[in-house]
Amino acid sequence: MSDTATLKVPGQAPPPQAARRRGPGRSSWSRRRDRRGLAFIAPFMIAFGLFTLVPLGYAIYDSVYTTRIIGGTTFTGFGNYSQVLTSGPFWGGFARVIVFGAIQIPVMLVVAFFFATVFDLGVARLGRTFRTIFFIPFAVPIVVAAIMWGFLLEPTYGPITHLANALGFGGTNFLSSGLMLPSIIVIAIWEWTGYNSIILYSALKSVPRDVVEAAILDDTPLWKIILKIKLPMVRSAIVMLIFLNTIGALQLFIEPEILSYQGGSITNTWTPVVDIYNTSIANSQYNLGAAMAVVLALAIIAVSVGSMAFRRHRGELA
Amino acid sequence: MSTTALAPPDGTETTASRSETRRQRRRRERLEERDAAIPAHLYGLKRGTVPLITALCALFAIFTLAPVVWIIINSTKSQANLFGSFGFWFARPFEFFHNFSLLFQNVDDNGTYFQWFGNTVLYAVLGGGGATALAAFAGYGFARFRFRGSKAFFYLMVGALLVPIAAITLPLYLVYAKAHLINSIWGMILPSLVSPVGVYLMRTYVELSVPRELIDAARIDGAGETRIFFRVALPLMVPGLMTVLLISVVTVWNNYFLPLIIFTQNRLFPLTVGMGVWSQVAERSGGNTNLYPMIVMGGLVTIVPMIALFLILQRYWRGGLLLGSIAN
Numbered sequence: 192m193s194d195t196a197t198l199k200v201p202g203q204a205p206p207p208q209a210a211r212r213r214g215p216g217r218s219s220w221s222r223r224r225d226r227r228g229l230a231f232i233a234p235f236m237i238a239f240g241l242f243t244l245v246p247l248g249y250a251i252y253d254s255v256y257t258t259r260i261i262g263g264t265t266f267t268g269f270g271n272y273s274q275v276l277t278s279g280p281f282w283g284g285f286a287r288v289i290v291f292g293a294i295q296i297p298v299m300l301v302v303a304f305f306f307a308t309v310f311d312l313g314v315a316r317l318g319r320t321f322r323t324i325f326f327i328p329f330a331v332p333i334v335v336a337a338i339m340w341g342f343l344l345e346p347t348y349g350p351i352t353h354l355a356n357a358l359g360f361g362g363t364n365f366l367s368s369g370l371m372l373p374s375i376i377v378i379a380i381w382e383w384t385g386y387n388s389i390i391l392y393s394a395l396k397s398v399p400r401d402v403v404e405a406a407i408l409d410d411t412p413l414w415k416i417i418l419k420i421k422l423p424m425v426r427s428a429i430v431m432l433i434f435l436n437t438i439g440a441l442q443l444f445i446e447p448e449i450l451s452y453q454g455g456s457i458t459n460t461w462t463p464v465v466d467i468y469n470t471s472i473a474n475s476q477y478n479l480g481a482a483m484a485v486v487l488a489l490a491i492i493a494v495s496v497g498s499m500a501f502r503r504h505r506g507e508l509a
Numbered sequence: 510m511s512t513t514a515l516a517p518p519d520g521t522e523t524t525a526s527r528s529e530t531r532r533q534r535r536r537r538e539r540l541e542e543r544d545a546a547i548p549a550h551l552y553g554l555k556r557g558t559v560p561l562i563t564a565l566c567a568l569f570a571i572f573t574l575a576p577v578v579w580i581i582i583n584s585t586k587s588q589a590n591l592f593g594s595f596g597f598w599f600a601r602p603f604e605f606f607h608n609f610s611l612l613f614q615n616v617d618d619n620g621t622y623f624q625w626f627g628n629t630v631l632y633a634v635l636g637g638g639g640a641t642a643l644a645a646f647a648g649y650g651f652a653r654f655r656f657r658g659s660k661a662f663f664y665l666m667v668g669a670l671l672v673p674i675a676a677i678t679l680p681l682y683l684v685y686a687k688a689h690l691i692n693s694i695w696g697m698i699l700p701s702l703v704s705p706v707g708v709y710l711m712r713t714y715v716e717l718s719v720p721r722e723l724i725d726a727a728r729i730d731g732a733g734e735t736r737i738f739f740r741v742a743l744p745l746m747v748p749g750l751m752t753v754l755l756i757s758v759v760t761v762w763n764n765y766f767l768p769l770i771i772f773t774q775n776r777l778f779p780l781t782v783g784m785g786v787w788s789q790v791a792e793r794s795g796g797n798t799n800l801y802p803m804i805v806m807g808g809l810v811t812i813v814p815m816i817a818l819f820l821i822l823q824r825y826w827r828g829g830l831l832l833g834s835i836a837n
Contacts, residue, residue, distance in 0.1 A: 227734040228654025235647035235708060236662060242681065242700040243669050249680035306569065313546040314554065314562050319539070321566045323820065324573055330815040331577075332763040334781040335808045338788055339576040342583075342805070343596070350579065350596030381572065396545075403547060413552045442673050445765050452789040464766075467675045472770060477683060484676035495671050 247488075254482035271482035280460035281483060285490070287372065288462050292440030295376045296433060303384050304429070307391035308417055311398075322392070325385035333382065333445040340378045341366075341453035368456040375446050387432055394428035395421055434498050438491055444468065463487050538824075577812070584608060584809045588801050608806040617798060619790055620775035622807050625783040629762060631694070632779055636701025637758035644704055644753050648711020649742055653724060663712075666705045674766055682770045696771045697779070701761045707753040714749030715742070751825040755818070762815065780811050 257267040275281055309315050310322050328336065343351045344365035355363040365374045398421050406416050422429075444464035451457035459473075460466040463483065471480025582598065583591055585605040594600035612622035651663055681700060682691075690696035719742045727737045743750075765781045772778055775786065784807055791800040 226656075228650050228656040228659065230734075231650025231654065231738070232647040232659070232662060235643040235703070236666075238643060238699070238702045239666060239669070239705070242703050243672070243677055244665075246677045246680040246684060247669075247672060249684060250676050253680060253683065302569070306566065309562055309566065311546075312552065314552070314559055315566045316559065316563045317566075319542075321570055323823070324570045326819065327577065327816055328573060330759075330819045331812045332765075332781055332815070334763075334765055334784055335811050336576070338784060338804060338808055339580055341788070343576060343579060348592040348596075353596070381576070384569075385573065400545075400547065407547070407551055407553075410553075413554065416552075438671065442675065444675070449785055449788065452785060452792055454792055464673070464675050467679065468766075471679055472682075477679070480679055481676075484673065484679055487673050488671070488676045491671050491673055 250481045250484055253478055254485050257478050267478075271479050272486070274479060275482045275486050280458075281463065281466055281486075284460045284462045284466050288441050288443050291372060291376060291379075291443060291462075292437055295379050296436045296440065298376075299380050299384050299387060299436070300429065300432060302380070303388035303432075304391055304422075306384075306388045307395055308421065310388075310392050311395040311421075312413075322389070326389055327385065328382050329386045331382070334449055336378065336382055337446045337449035338453070340374070340381070341450050341455070344374055345454070366450065366453070366455040371447075371450070371456055374455075375443075375450070378446055379440075383436070387436075390432060391425060391428060394425040398424045430498070430502060434495065437494055437498075441487065441491055441494070580805060580809050580812070584802075584806045586802065586805075588796075588799055591801050591805065592796075604802065605806075608802045609810075611799075611803050612806060612810065616800070616803065619787060619798070619800065620778060620783050622780075622783065622803065622810070624776060625778050625780045626810070628694075628777060629779040629781075632697050632701065632764075632768075633758045633761040636698045636761040637754060639698070639702045640704040640707055640757040640761075641750060641754040643702055644707030644711045644757070645743070645746060645750055646738075647708045648713075649715050649719070649738060649746070651708065651712045652715035653719065653721065653742075666708060670705050678767050678770060681767070685771055691771055692774050692777055694777065697764075697768055697777075700767060701757075701764070704753070704757050704760070707757055710753055710756070711746070711749060714746060714752075718749065719745050748825065751822065755822055755825055758818075759815070780807070784808065784811070 254271050255266060255268055256264050257270060258264045306321075306325060310318050315321060331339075343349050346352055346364040346366055349365070352363060352365060355365075364370065402420060403416060406420055411419075442464050443462045447455070447457045447461050447465055448468070451461075457465065459469040464487070467480050467483045467487070470483060471477050579596055583596065585603050585608075586594065586600055587602060587604045590600040590602075590604075615621040615624075651659060677700075681696075685691050685693075685696050723741055724737055727741050732740070762779075763781065764779070765785070768777075768779050768782045769785070772782060775783065778786070784804060787800050787804050787807070791798055791804060794800075
C-alpha cells in the first residue's frame with residue numbers, strides 16, 4: 192500500500208530506511224542528547240504528573256479510606272469497593288451504558304461507513320457540501336447539543352413530540368423513563384456520526400486506486416468492491432473507532448446530566464459517571480465516589496486490554 | 510497502515526500554493542479531488558442510484574441541521590412564543606435583538622452570558638494554547654530523541670488516555686480544596702495543559718515531516734538543540750500544530766465536568782456550566798423566570814464561533830483526523 196503522490200512532506204522527505212538508520216557518531220552526542228531529550232518532554236511530563244498521575248494516585252488512596260462526620264477518617268481497606276461492587280444501582284447504570292454502546296456504536300458506524308463510502312466513491316451530488324454539513328455537530332458542545340435536543344423532545348411543546356403526535360403516536364413522552372435511553376442514543380448518533388464518517392472517509396481514501404480499477408475491469412459488482420476490498424482495508428480504523436467510542440460510552444455523563452435539568456427522567460445512578468458525580472459532589476461521599484471511579488477505570492482498562500488481546504489474536508498487532 | 514494515510518494534513522503548504530488566492534486554492538483542491546476519484550459511471554451503477562443516494566444524504570442532512578435551524582429560528586422568539594408557536598417557523602414579535610441584549614445582563618443574579626463567554630475564551634486560549642506548546646516540545650522530544658525512560662514515559666502517557674475523566678477530576682477537586690484552587694481560574698487552566706492526544710499527534714507528525722537528516726545536518730553545523738527546534742523543526746511542524754491547537758481549544762471549550770466541580774461562583778463559569786445552570790434554574794422555576802429565550806440565544810452564540818472556526822480551518826482538522834485515524 193504505497194502511494195507516493197499524496198505523501199506531501201515539507202522540505203526533503205527521507206526514504207523510510209534512512210529515517211530508521213541512526214546517524215554516525217551518535218555515541219559522542221548521545222549522553223548530552225539524553226538530557227536534551229528529557230528537557231523537551233519535561234514541561235509536559237511535569238504537568239502530566241501533577242494533574243493526571245497525582246490525582247489518580249489520590250483517588251486510589253482515597254478509595255481505601257472512609258470519612259465520617261463523627262469519627263473522622265479511618266482506613267477501611269476494600270470496604271468501599273465491596274459497597275460499590277454489591278451496589279445494584281451502580282451495576283444498573285453500568286448495564287445501561289453497555290446497552291447504550293451496544294446499540295449506538297454499531298448503528299452509528301454503519302451509517303458513518305455508508306456515507307464515508309458515498310463520499311469516497313463520489314456517487315452523490317453535492318458530496319463536499321454534505322460532508323461539511325455532517326461534520327457540524329462535532330463543533331457543537333455536548334452541553335448545547337443536549338439543551339437543543341431537550342427543547343426538541345420536550346413532552347408538551349417540543350416540535351418532535353408534535354410530529355410524533357401527528358404521526359399517530361399520541362401521548363409520546365421522549366423524556367420519560369422508557370424512552371430516555373433511546374432518545375439519548377439518537378442524540379449521540381447526531382453528535383458523532385459525521386466525525387466518525389470523516390475518519391472512515393480519510394481511511395478509505397488511502398485504499399490504492401489500482402486495486403479498485405483492477406476489480407472494476409474484472410466486472411466485480413460495486414457492493415463487492417465495497418465489502419470485500421475497501422472494508423477489510425479500513426478495518427484497523429474501524430477497530431480504533433469501536434474502541435474510542437466504547438470508552439466514551441462507558442463515561443456517558445453530559446447528556447443525561449443536562450437532560451435531567453430539562454425534565455428528563457434521569458435517576459441519580461443513571462450511568463456510572465452520573466452516579467460518581469452525585470455520590471461525591473451532591474452527597475459528599477468522596478471516598479465511595481473515588482472507589483466507583485477506580486472501578487470504572489478498571490473496567491475501561493479491561494475493555495482496552497481485551498480488545499488489544501483480540502487484535503493480537505487476529506494477528507493485527509505485532 | 511499505508512504511507513498514504515501518513516501524509517501530513519492538507520494544510521501543508523507548497524511553494525506553488527503560497528502565491529494563489531484562497532479561491533484558486535479551493536478550486537484546485539476540488540479539481541484534484543475529482544481527478545483522484547474514479548468516475549462514478551465506471552462502477553456500472555443503475556440509473557437512479559445517484560439521485561437515490563443523494564436523497565439519503567439529504568435526509569441525513571435534514572436530521573443533522575434540524576436542531577441548528579431550530580435554534581436559529583427560536584432565537585428570535587419571546588418566551589411565550591418559544592412554547593406557544595410552531596417550532597420550525599418564525600413568530601411575532603421579533604425578539605432577536607432583545608434576546609441578544611439579555612446576554613449582557615445579569616438577570617435575577619443568574620449570571621451574565623458574555624462574562625462566561627469571556628471566561629471560556631480565556632480558558633480556551635491559555636489552556637488550549639499552553640497544551641499545544643507543551644505537546645509541540647514533548648512530541649518533538651519523543652520523536653527525535655532516544656533516552657533512558659523515553660518509551661516508559663510514552664506508554665505511561667498513552668495508558669493515561671484510558672483513565673476516565675471522573676477518576677482524575679474528582680480527586681483534583683479534593684486536592685484543590687486543600688491547595689485553595691477552588692474558584693481559581695488556574696484550577697481550570699493548569700489541568701487543561703495536559704493533552705496526551707496532542708503529544709501523540711505531534712509525535713506522529715514530527716516523525717513524518719521533520720527529517721532526521723535535517724536535524725543532524727544542523728547539529729554538524731554546530732547549532733544548539735533549542736535553536737534547532739525553533740529554527741529548523743518548528744516551521745515544519747506548523748500544520749500539525751494547527752491541528753493540535755484546534756483540538757485542544759475545542760476540548761477546553763467543551764469541558765464540563767471539571768469546571769462544574771471546581772467553580773461555585775457563577776462569575777467564573779465557562780459557557781457550558783453557565784448554560785447548564787440556566788436550564789436547571791429555568792426548569793425548577795416552572796417557567797416563571799424569563800430564562801428560556803436566553804438559553805436558546807446563548808446556545809446559538811456558543812455554536813456560531815465554533816462552526817465558523819471549523820469551516821475556516823477545515824483543511825487542518827481534516828488532516829488531523831487523518832493523523833488520528835492511524836492511532837493503532
